[in-house]
Amino acid sequence: MRSRGLGSFAVGAFISGAILWSLLTTEVELSRLLSAGPRIADFLGRMVPPDPTVMNEIMKGSAETLRIAILGSLGAIFFSVPLGMLASETMVSPALFRPVRTLLALIRAVPLILVAMLMVGAVGLGPLPGIIAVAIHATGMLAKFYAEAIDSVSRAPIAALESAGAGPLARLRHAIWPQMAPVIARDTIFRFELNLRESLILGIVGAGGIGFYIQTYVRSFQYDKAASVTLAVIAMVITIEAINVALRRRFA
Template sequence: MGRSVIWVMLVLAILWSLTSGDMGLGKLPGAGPRLAEFLGRMIPPDLSVWREVLTGLAETLRIAILGTLFAVILSVGLAVLASETMVPPAIWRPVRALLAVIRSIPLILVAMLMVGAVGLGPLPGILAITFHATGMLAKFYAEAIDNVATAPVAALESAGANRIQQLRWAIWPQMAPVIMRDTVFRFELNLRESLILGIVGAGGIGLYVQTYVRSFQYEKAATVTLAIIVLV
């Protein structure tokens, strides 16, 4: 019964999406020629903006690196508080709920709020990446802690080791490879996400794309686009 209701609701949602409002499907036949015209305006790329491109790429890379670094630092502490094996439920449950809330907030919205708080530039981008990445990394790190083998931990506990010592000598050696893998994955994601932060004024090369397209300088926008493709 439950699955039938879900399927019915899914079908109704699809039908509603297809029939309600004007999706502009009538524009599809002319989309190809318009796209060709737009791309034609970008050829040949204007390479005179290479200095601006390098500056934007460096700023984007700096945002991703620092945002990831600060997120890792925060996530290590939060992961301990979110671990079922390290702290009682009265602590890890609200911490995990907080991390879920952080992950649910779109990065672009966080970036807009940070721009409003500290102004334009790379700083709001770094803060937005840090905030958003912490929600994911802390969850991954907490799961890594919970999934470690318990025998080494029990051996240290029976020898009188405290929680910090157990974390250092029994838990950390097991979770370090997992943390490295998850951190590299999140850095790659942060690098891609930082490319669009410039659209809301949070620094990075995305600002140059927005500026050139809005001013109809498509040849310069093409150069920036090619640089982004090479970076990612």
């Protein structure tokens, strides 16, 4: 009891310390904090009514984001098939799957926007760095999912087909693939949804897509136009979500 009381005191002290440290060392002037409310209200006021004349830019930007998500996902699938096999406990030895899994965890740990910034630096502005960034970032998760799909395949039906005289190709086709396919389809659709959502903001760092217009309009104080693009992004996210729910119902 005593040590537990001491423990919770230490946690409390640590949290209070962290809050005090943040409050005292961030130079927030009280006057600015007090006037922030009206300023935010004023800012939001300048966003209405949203400017509908930017429909063209919205369509162009959305189409580019969609293309980045599709091609980036395709790249992630391309890398995830071999890496998924190499990260599988049942297909390769621990000497191989452990480092591959660590590599995938490291890739997952880097946020997409950071990968995108690095790629913009490497290959220049436009959708190409966005596509590469999505492909790399998504592989960290998708290859892990594929490895889990491979490892979840039950061995007994494979032995049963072997006993019936099915060759290796027939066993892959009729015992292994039917067990993996629904999992692979579900995980790939899930990752595509994430890719589409996350690539909406890639334009902010110059990696193509609709985010570019938000950044441009905010920087040039055209808040009504920025509002239209933001509304379009919200509409897209809701649409993606609805389509994904429908797809999941179809595959589940």
